[in-house]
Amino acid sequence: MREYLLKRVLLIVPTLCLVTLLVFLLMHMRSGDVVIQMLEGYAYADTVEALRRELGLDKPLHEQYLAWMSGVLQGDLGRSLWTKEPILVEFARRFPVTLELTLLTIIISVAFGVGVGVLSAVRQETWIDYLGRVVAILALAMPYFWLAILVVVLPAIYWRWTPLWTYVPLSTDAMENLKIMIFPAVVFGASRAGPIMRITRSAMLEVQRQDYIRTAWAKGLSERNVILRHAIKNALIPVVSIIGLQIHFYLGGTVIIESIFRLPGMGSFFFEALIRRDFPVVQSVNLIVATFTLLLNLMVDFSYAYLDPRIRYR
Amino acid sequence: MISRAKAVEGRLARPTTGTRTRSQLLEIWVRLIREKPLGLLGAFIVLTLLGVAIFADAIAPYGYAQTSLTQRFRASSAEHWLGTDQLGRDLLSRIIYGTRVSLTVSLGATALGTLLGTLIGVTSAFFGGRYDLGVQRFVDAWEAIPNLLLLLTIISLLGPGLFNVLAVLGLSFGIQNSRIIRGAALSVKENAYIEAAQAFGGSNLRIMLSHMLPNVAAIIIVVATIGLGNLILVEAALSFLGFGVPPPHPTWGGMLSLQGLSYMYQAPWLAIWPGVALSAAVFGFNMFGDALRDLLDPRLRGGQ
Numbered sequence: 341m342r343e344y345l346l347k348r349v350l351l352i353v354p355t356l357c358l359v360t361l362l363v364f365l366l367m368h369m370r371s372g373d374v375v376i377q378m379l380e381g382y383a384y385a386d387t388v389e390a391l392r393r394e395l396g397l398d399k400p401l402h403e404q405y406l407a408w409m410s411g412v413l414q415g416d417l418g419r420s421l422w423t424k425e426p427i428l429v430e431f432a433r434r435f436p437v438t439l440e441l442t443l444l445t446i447i448i449s450v451a452f453g454v455g456v457g458v459l460s461a462v463r464q465e466t467w468i469d470y471l472g473r474v475v476a477i478l479a480l481a482m483p484y485f486w487l488a489i490l491v492v493v494l495p496a497i498y499w500r501w502t503p504l505w506t507y508v509p510l511s512t513d514a515m516e517n518l519k520i521m522i523f524p525a526v527v528f529g530a531s532r533a534g535p536i537m538r539i540t541r542s543a544m545l546e547v548q549r550q551d552y553i554r555t556a557w558a559k560g561l562s563e564r565n566v567i568l569r570h571a572i573k574n575a576l577i578p579v580v581s582i583i584g585l586q587i588h589f590y591l592g593g594t595v596i597i598e599s600i601f602r603l604p605g606m607g608s609f610f611f612e613a614l615i616r617r618d619f620p621v622v623q624s625v626n627l628i629v630a631t632f633t634l635l636l637n638l639m640v641d642f643s644y645a646y647l648d649p650r651i652r653y654r
Numbered sequence: 655m656i657s658r659a660k661a662v663e664g665r666l667a668r669p670t671t672g673t674r675t676r677s678q679l680l681e682i683w684v685r686l687i688r689e690k691p692l693g694l695l696g697a698f699i700v701l702t703l704l705g706v707a708i709f710a711d712a713i714a715p716y717g718y719a720q721t722s723l724t725q726r727f728r729a730s731s732a733e734h735w736l737g738t739d740q741l742g743r744d745l746l747s748r749i750i751y752g753t754r755v756s757l758t759v760s761l762g763a764t765a766l767g768t769l770l771g772t773l774i775g776v777t778s779a780f781f782g783g784r785y786d787l788g789v790q791r792f793v794d795a796w797e798a799i800p801n802l803l804l805l806l807t808i809i810s811l812l813g814p815g816l817f818n819v820l821a822v823l824g825l826s827f828g829i830q831n832s833r834i835i836r837g838a839a840l841s842v843k844e845n846a847y848i849e850a851a852q853a854f855g856g857s858n859l860r861i862m863l864s865h866m867l868p869n870v871a872a873i874i875i876v877v878a879t880i881g882l883g884n885l886i887l888v889e890a891a892l893s894f895l896g897f898g899v900p901p902p903h904p905t906w907g908g909m910l911s912l913q914g915l916s917y918m919y920q921a922p923w924l925a926i927w928p929g930v931a932l933s934a935a936v937f938g939f940n941m942f943g944d945a946l947r948d949l950l951d952p953r954l955r956g957g958q
Binding site for chain 1: 791792794795796797798799800801802803804806807808810811812883887890891894895896897907910912915918919922925926928929932933934936937940941
């Protein structure tokens with residue numbers, strides 16, 4: 341077990357190094373033209389040379405990379421061109437919002453997806469099953485940003501109701517905060533529940549046919565016991581892997597969801613920076629979110645090991 | 655000598671493979687109709703969308719950029735079936751022309767991405783060793799950054815535009831799916847006939863093209879069809895954020911965009927119909943892709 345976990349942790353290091361290189365090279369792909377655009381659009385400096393100097397673009401490429409990396413390793417991500425504030429300060433303010441949104445979304449999509457999926461499998465070929473499957477197919481086809489727009493626009497027109505627009509941090513007032521976060525999380529979570537539901541259903545159907553489940557029935561256990569104590573745990577393994585595959589959807593989607601619901605998180609930070617051509621911020625957010633994605637994936641791997649002893653002892 | 659042998663082989667091989675693939679194709683269609691009603695519905699939607707995209711000029715009642723300041727925010731009527739937008743443009747016509755953009759980008763990107771993914775996947779599996787290791791670590795790094803962030807970053811640097819969006823989506827699609835194709839190619843590589851071809855002195859290129867590629871073709875087709883629906887969604891998300899195909903070209907995502915949000919309070923149909931078109935298209939491609947996957951390669955079932 342320890343060896344397995346250690347190996348997974350160590351594998352992240354080379355990937356992270358490559359991520360930094362990839363992000364860095366991407367941002368320098370067309371830095372010449374981009375600097376001119378930044379200057380024309382937002383006047384971040386007086387001359388092209390001044391802006392190039394400020395961004396460190398006047399040095400050779402490898403020196404720029406090493407300078408950036410040594411900064412990153414010391415916790416210095418540079419300054420935003422727009423606000424002139426250290427990126428790390430803004431990041432510390434915004435990260436909890438995205439973390440909360442992502443976790444809430446995952447919880448909602450898993451609760452909904454696993455719940456309906458299990459019900460659908462246990463009541464196979466009944467109207468509950470058909471209803472569940474139709475909902476899953478619809479959830480897969482409806483883009484979450486459309487769902488979000490509908491939630492924002494339609495109740496406002498017909499019932500004069502809108503989601504709350506002023507963000508309240510979790511630490512200030514947990515209840516108020518939850519009232520704000522619940523709508524984006526439900527909208528986003530519902531759209532991601534489709535694949536989870538489908539995978540749960542097929543995994544449950546497979547598990548239900550296995551011998552140990554028949555044994556559990558033969559022992560005279562109640563349905564509740566058979567399903568909840570015996571079947572679900574094994575059916576959850578593919579569910580965990582689909583969550584792992586979807587983590588970059590959850591995080592990528594925050595760009596759109598946070599912009600629609602006006603949440604001050606990493607996604608809207610990224611998007612605002614993108615529009616203002618504040619590229620130091622774009623570069624840093626890419627790196628931070630990639631690191632976060634890798635860490636979440638690591639957690640998924642760990643929960644695998646928890647759910648399936650066969651992985652633990654291999 | 656060799657060329658004569660090839661000619662004979664070609665003459666012998668062509669008719670048999672020709673009829674085989676034709677009857678296989680026919681069989682898949684017959685099974686689609688018999689066994690997969692949802693898949694058939696999907697195929698119907700896909701064909702309809704293709705027709706709409708090709709004949710948009712003939713079908714659309716108005717031009718996509720035809721503005722009329724006297725006709726702003728009209729609800730649905732006999733002249734404007736789905737109503738008009740903030741500039742008095744006919745929503746139905748814009749959705750019809752939007753089909754063209756959506757399908758061009760998603761089909762183009764899928765074609766490009768499938769080509770790239772096959773190239774990376776098959777060569778990576780065939781050569782193995784350091785090349786494979788290097789390529790796979792690069793794919794790891796690429797996949798660590800959430801797709802939407804990566805696409806937005808690249809497009810904001812390159813500038814929006816039909817070609818850029820198509821190319822970047824294709825690139826990303828290819829890199830992401832190269833892994834599935836590599837997996838399939840790896841298992842094909844273990845077959846004795848590959849070894850036999852090598853022992854026979856077949857060049858690497860020939861082995862990859864005529865021995866490995868046909869055996870991973872089913873998976874490539876499945877990856878491509880399932881990817882189509884997803885690429886429509888990603889293109890719409892980019893347009894939604896204003897980083898897709900720029901105006902005046904109408905895109906479904908662009909019609910729903912944040913910039914238009916304030917108009918939607920006045921005219922809710924602006925928030926509804928482009929989303930309906932988008933969902934129908936994704937539904938069609940998903941159902942068709944799922945059915946095709948079940949028919950071509952049942953082992954992949956339950957992957958998504």
